[in-house]
Amino acid sequence: MTQNMFFDPRQDIVKELRAFLHQLNTENSESLVDGIFKIIETLPHCKEEGKILKPNIIISLKALDECVRFEHQQINIKISTGEKQSATYKRALKVCAPLARADQSIYISLDRNNIEFGILLKTAAKAINTLAKDRQDYLPITIDYNSIISIKIDHDTGALTVCHKNTTFKIYTILTPDKPDERPPLENTLAEAICRDITDNSVKNDIKSNLLPSLTKSINNSHGCMIAVVDNNKNSIQKLEEHLHDGIYLDNPIDFTKAFAKAKESKGLAEHLFLQELLDIKEQMINMDGVTVFNTVGHLLAYKVFVKINMMTQHDGGARSRAFNTLSRLKIIDYCFFKSQDGGKEFKLNRKI
Incomplete structure (x- = not known):
């Protein structure tokens, strides 16, 4: 099932995003809504030294090692931690986007007390981003897809996709980081x-x-x-x-x-x-x-x-x-x-x- 949105005001995006995430029944669901909205707001403008960055983002709704297990191989490089607030999501994107290659992802892990973020390495990132569950038949990797949210942006069409299992939430508009009437230039x-x-x-x-x-x-x-x-x-x-x-x-x-x-x-x-x-x-x-x-x-x-x-x-x-x-x-x-x-x-x- 796919829900599509075309040029909606930001309050409508928050409303629809909240409804989309309501099905997950996670703790701190409101901070999760705020955090994902901050990513939606920031990702289309993500640059480093003038170069447009296109990172994939994986959010694990519990500790990363509880969501993704790969026998005998490290799957991530931890960068830092922060409080469960939208500023930490933005910081994770800013710090990690210049580091992640096209075949890697940024991960944001919601532990019990805080947020951990870093780089998810190639094999785990590819398995999650393609939802290729059959990979588990020949790779010693176990993924709890119920606890995974992925976020991607298509820079050609401008579509930004938030995905949980087989349900996607798409936005076909690019938000500016600040409302035009929020403050003077x-x-x-x-x-x-x-x-x-x-x-x-x-x-x-x-x-x-x-x-x-x-x-x-x-x-x-x-x-x-x-x-x-x-x-x-x-x-x-x-x-x-x-x-x-x-x-x-x-x-x-x-x-x-x-x-x-x-x-x-x-x-x-x-x-x-x-x-x-x-x-x-x-x-x-x-x-x-x-x-x-x-x-x-x-x-x-x-x-x-x-x-x-x-x-x-x-x-x-x-x-x-x-x-x-x-x-x-x-x-x-x-x-x-x-x-x-x-x-x-x-x-x-x-x-x-």
Whole structure:
């Protein structure tokens, strides 16, 4: 039996998914619904360094060694564990997707107290994904299919399939990780931070509305970037240089507030061309490795600033993500923006705008 869905709102997907999983009568069924929905939401956007990833995912409803047994052969490589919540499912996908080859799977095992995840090796993964029970006739492998859920995505058609035994749940739409109306774009919050302490509200709004499309363009064109905003005082810059001395700090910061104001007031072409050149330079700076630093009155202060990563803090991301995690913890940073190479974005506020 197959249930098909075409372009349904996410609340309907959750409703149908809950009905689909209700038949399994598992403990923590609501956390399972939340977790599988998080995978449905995340899987179509799964990338690593710009490369689209297509992992198969196996969820065992009890400990993996109780669901799959293969005599005299290891079937999995455990990566980590986490609490029974949707964030752990997302973390499992993010950490394991770059590791799993096409003939392997990511496994997420629901033990009594927590979630274990890792890589399910070739023989077991293939047996489960094809539901080839006849393999057990000539392989010493035993699979409890009643306790197995598999999740796959077809990147050609966009169909995402959740399968339990002979019942499948298919979705023919790709969800964005966040609802469009859930929050304003992060670039908008970043522009507000960069203009926070401009005292004239009409000037502030004008600069923000003009800076926003340029910031968005720079961020979208980058292969990944980090942008920090510090308070508008000399003490902040001095402390920043003390903490992050490996970078290029401008002797004369680029004053976008002044450049935008001059371009607006001027009837000539020179000021507009000058502003455009400043914006082009800003884009090149943002596209470089390291952090680009603004203050709260529209000045670009530094670029290519490198962060010494705190190796004592547990974090699953790559170098840029780890640097962002360290940077966002510095008290001298008011706001911090991060875009990963696969397009994911984060924004940390240490002060209200």
